[in-house]
Amino acid sequence: MREICRGLRFPEGPIAMADGTVLLVEIARRTLSRCHPDGRVEVVAELGGGPNGAAIGPDGRVYICNNGGFTWHDAGGLLIPGFQPEDYVGGSIQAVDLDSGKVETLYTACGDRPLRGPNDLVFDGVGGFYFTDLGKGRPGDMDRGAVYYARADGSGIQLVAAPLLTPNGIGLSPGDDRLYYAETSTGRLMYWDVDAPGVIKPAAPQLSPAAVPAHLLANLGGAHRVDSLAVDSEGNVCVATLGAGAVTAVAPDGYIRALVPVPGGDPMVTNVCFGGPDLATAYITVSGTGRLMAHEWHCPGHPLAHLNR
Numbered sequence: 016m017r018e019i020c021r022g023l024r025f026p027e028g029p030i031a032m033a034d035g036t037v038l039l040v041e042i043a044r045r046t047l048s049r050c051h052p053d054g055r056v057e058v059v060a061e062l063g064g065g066p067n068g069a070a071i072g073p074d075g076r077v078y079i080c081n082n083g084g085f086t087w088h089d090a091g092g093l094l095i096p097g098f099q100p101e102d103y104v105g106g107s108i109q110a111v112d113l114d115s116g117k118v119e120t121l122y123t124a125c126g127d128r129p130l131r132g133p134n135d136l137v138f139d140g141v142g143g144f145y146f147t148d149l150g151k152g153r154p155g156d157m158d159r160g161a162v163y164y165a166r167a168d169g170s171g172i173q174l175v176a177a178p179l180l181t182p183n184g185i186g187l188s189p190g191d192d193r194l195y196y197a198e199t200s201t202g203r204l205m206y207w208d209v210d211a212p213g214v215i216k217p218a219a220p221q222l223s224p225a226a227v228p229a230h231l232l233a234n235l236g237g238a239h240r241v242d243s244l245a246v247d248s249e250g251n252v253c254v255a256t257l258g259a260g261a262v263t264a265v266a267p268d269g270y271i272r273a274l275v276p277v278p279g280g281d282p283m284v285t286n287v288c289f290g291g292p293d294l295a296t297a298y299i300t301v302s303g304t305g306r307l308m309a310h311e312w313h314c315p316g317h318p319l320a321h322l323n324r
Contacts, residue, residue: 016278016310019298020050023305025087025094025283027243028069028135029298030077030322031290037298037307038077040066043087043094047077047111050307060116062109068135068185068243071322072110072167073142078121079109080133080146093283093303099151106130106148108165121169128174131158135184135243138320139191142167143212145175147182147196162196164213173213176227184243184286188250188267189317195232195252197241204241204252204265205229233265243286245297248315253297255284262287262299262310277301277308289316 019037020026024044029037037050038059047059047066059077065084072078083106085096107130108122123130136146143166150158159178162185165171184197187209194215195206207215207229219228235241235256241263244254250267261276261284275297277284283303290296294315299308 016299016308018306019052019309020054020056020307021305023048023050023056023300023302023307025096025302026300026305026307027067027286027302028079029286029288029300029307030069030071031288031296031298037288037290038069039300039307040069040079042066042082042085042096042302045084047079059113060111060118062111062118064104064107065132066109067133068146070136070138070144070319072138072144073321074167075321076110076112078136078138078144078167079111080136081107081109082132082134082149083107083151090303093281094305095283095303099153103151106133106151108133108136108146110167119169122165122172125163125172125174128161130163132160134182137186138167139187139212140320141212142321145185145187145194145213147179147185149181149183149199162194175213175215176207176229178226183241184254186244186246186252188246189248193267195244195246196229197244197254199240199242199257202235202237202239202241204232204235204244204254206232231269232267233269233271235259235263235271239263242284245287245289246317247289247312248294248317250317253287253312255286255299257284258282260284260301262297275310279304279306281306294318 161177
């Protein structure tokens with residue numbers, strides 16, 4: 016494993032580009048930034064709030080889940096996010112034009128449901144995107160989360176599932192027929208089968224409005240928590256694993272294939288994406304110490320929709 020960049024302010028949402036650079040957000044810096052192979056970092060856009068997940072859309076813009084921001088504190092040299100900040104004004108979905116740096120806010124609510132803490136997103140093959148809303152935490156309470164589906168042009172958004180407990184990373188299987196999400200606080204990977212774009216099939220009859228039943232893919236157990244994820248070409252769900260400071264690869268049948276530790280002792284391993292000429296390089300954000308790492312994976316990643324390589 017090798018280091019690409021350091022000195023980042025809680026990086027997340029990596030996107031490996033064809034020119035060898037990696038776009039990512041710096042949540043504490045409130046920017047979309049570009050990391051170069053020689054370690055240089057440049058700001059692409061100022062986003063405000065708390066930019067979190069990122070993905071390239073069908074129009075070539077970078078779509079951002081903005082969680083509205085955090086309070087921040089130092090824990091033994093690690094930068095750690097905390098509760099909802101005093102300047103919080105809500106969550107949103109933003110789109111950034113890479114040529115001009117222009118930022119457009121597409122969504123701040125779904126009907127009468129305000130977006131609280133959008134976290135991560137994935138585009139399907141027809142140009143829509145699923146995203147998680149983890150919600151915000153406060154000293155005495157926390158929001159319940161949700162999954163939404165939205166159109167890239169800002170013309171429509173719909174609720175897919177709610178309420179959920181800390182939904183974080185989200186991804187689609189090859190074929191777009193299974194929607195995975197990471198449940199941070201329990202350390203579980205969950206999924207639904209997809210009936211149509213934006214329409215999931217509950218794992219069991221929905222007996223009450225309290226939840227939309229999902230299948231359990233894997234429970235990492237112990238003190239492990241799960242963050243954002245990517246899917247490789249074998250269909251393995253590769254999930255950043257908090258606490259362990261690693262990436263865990265889980266097969267489509269739930270078998271835990273590997274735990275890939277990130278050197279340096281930072282437990283805040285938060286995200287992974289695939290890039291390089293053959294998509295076999297895993298780029299990993301290590302957020303407490305502000306690093307972007309690269310590791311040669313055992314197989315290529317699954318190509319993301321709309322990312323022109």
